[in-house]
Amino acid sequence: MEQSIVKGDVLDLGCGRGSVGAFLRTIDPEIRLVGVDTVTNYQGENAYNVYAEIRTSDAEDELNSIFPKGAEKYDLIVSCGLPPKILSRLLTNENLLKVLKPKGAVLFIFDYWDNKNNVLSSLIAKGFQFRGGKHFVDQYILFWQDKSND
């Protein structure tokens, strides 16, 4: 992972117990993490609870609520281990890239995915990079970074 993408405001979709946030903080302890998950009632007991804010919400609903307000933008949107149907819907949601700051990045890590080929070809056309992971729990990695100059 390029270290420069882990900075500022980070949105973790499907944050679960927060292991991704804890890992990202080892790269940059200053990041401000917002976590979203449909199940969040165990977060308070979580040893990895390093999130400034946890929202109990469907990941796609959250994107659809953030974008129209316009004020909330992220340097990094990260997601690890979402179920395949949720993942496919999220990646084809036009609001995903609209809530990124200039030079912001999207990083999705997953180990299974139905309907992969249809979604993949459209994502690659939008500039996503698709890679195989090195570990059995992160076989696939999708990455996109805004290249605008402003």
Ligand SMILES: C[S@@+](CC[C@H](N)C(=O)[O-])C[C@H]1O[C@@H](n2cnc3c(N)ncnc32)[C@H](O)[C@@H]1O
């Ligand atoms: C395999 S766990 C991964 C948790 C965490 N990202 C990690 O890597 O440790 C998948 C998480 O996705 C969440 N999830 C499932 N469907 C979701 C949805 N529609 N919106 C948001 N989160 C969802 C689950 O509640 C669960 O916490």
